[in-house]
Amino acid sequence: MNTISFPSRQSGSAIDTVIFDWAGTIVDFGSFAPTQVMVDVFAEAGVAITLDEARGPMGLAKWDHIQALGRTPEIAARWCERHGRDMSREDVDAVYQNFMPLQVERVGRYSALIPGALQAVENLRARGIRIGSCSGYPRVVMDAVVPMAAEAGYAPDCVIASDDLKAGGRPGPWMALANMIELASCDVAACVKVDDTTPGITEGLSAGMWTVGLSASGNEVGLSWEAWVALTPDEQQACCRPAEDKLRGVGAHEVIRTVADLPAALDRIEARRARGERP
Template identity: 30%
Template sequence: MQDAPAFTAVLFGLRGCLVQAANGSPLPTPGALDALTGLRRQQVPCMWLDELSASQGESLASVLPDWLPGQAGNASPWPAPNACWHALMSLQSQRLDGCVLVSGDPRLLQSGLNAGLWTVGLAACSPACNHTSGQWQAMSREARERARGKATLELFSLGVHSVIDHLEALDTCLADIAQRRRKGEKP
């Protein structure tokens, strides 16, 4: 079978996925800036999504590259597919084939599934691992592993296509999805 076409677009959840709040100030999550830079280098259009108000979303996204567009608020609440479709239309995506949504939010991931996108769940920022940095660090290694395992199972039970711990593993995950696409698999 021939090579799958390049990824059409990658959508990201904003809170927890690309940005975390630390001491009330937003910070990029580990691996977020590298993942975005790599996708931009490959000329893959990207956008973040969140249900926050536009001003709240822009405030959080202020730590992300200026070139990265975002979409805050939503007339149809998640898990309706509309937010994903509107984001893809904003990016002028020509097709759904090759579009990916990355998030730890089960409702946003369900929205991506409902929209017909490939989905990548982030276990470390899912509700099962929703701990402040201090709480997370205070947990034993075993407790953190149990939380990640629980999150992984919950995300797979939604029907997501892949689950990774954090964005630092996104390149490997996207390579796996590209391989699956080459074999003819569809989301």
Template identity: 25%
Template structure:
């Protein structure tokens, strides 16, 4: 079967090695309230939404102690609400700083062009976030022809397969077996399989590993290849 299109995830798959932006934005949000969060406390699950991450961190007893030392009259619920607001501001500032295309992708895109293979993205970035990063990654040789975001759907909880299908529709491709979905999380794999397309998981630079490129590069070879 000839491959006619590839649908990529964004963070951790094509840009932002290790999907660093959410963790950086969350850590900065806590710090803006005078609360330091350790790397261990910050460890994020790539499958969770930012609000869930923030709630999990705030549930840590040591984080709660630090919060009440700084803000004795502010409830944890109100703290979560305020931190989430700052996260939403921070992520828009941080995304342009980490909007770097992963190594090898521009070469792959050039190959797609010579072969007439179309390419699109699906993401949980909002349209506002996409507006920040798409011009920057385009300058680096990655300019997806179609970009589908979960924010465009009324119920964004389980829209992954539908995003893939919508991308196929906009690419004018009907045969799912002529499409590849590439992602870096179990949710991405589910999205592709549920949509009936060929599905490939990426490990290096993924959200699951969660390491920056410099952190990953200094790992012993056995750790990087296991």
């Protein structure tokens, strides 16, 4: 059996593994690929939902995301008005079947790397940190995204998709722990999960890891890069504050704006580890 070899880190307080989410974290500033397609597939089913509504359950596996939308009171009422019944498992299956090919077709439109992502990853590599990843996307979508990211210069050491594991996806710890196994990481307290959604933060916490939430680049703010940089500093702060509160509210140990700020956040986590703190 092949084994993976990584450089060892000398300090007992050092972080040795960072596990990234994808959309809204490393690629797709504003996390548009999954949300806009959700709007479109519900429209195909005769039920209008807004982009903000589509963002609500973000971070879940996509079948679960669709089911969660169908259980939202306002959307459930619209579904019942259109179809004369509550959204059933069979309805979720049908919407999901429509979602998948559309997601694969469109994901490339939104999968540009987030500014500063490559530099942050290079910093981690220089520190001897293993790079893992997981996503709410199923494997068929990840098979489209991963080569695009590699072409742009980002190639994590491990990629786990939401349907790779029998145990399921977020908010459970399974994808994060599968990264640990694949990367031969020995201590969950030396691992950091980085995500822009509350289920992704809960995933890392459930696995016993440190967690870093991203407020500006992801689902909670939901702006494109162009729209984000057009804001004044005060406007940016106002946009980020609710996202920061939400991510801290579910237990994120650090909240930063984008992955470009991650190296400094890791320094702070390593300082906490040096003081004997654990996640």
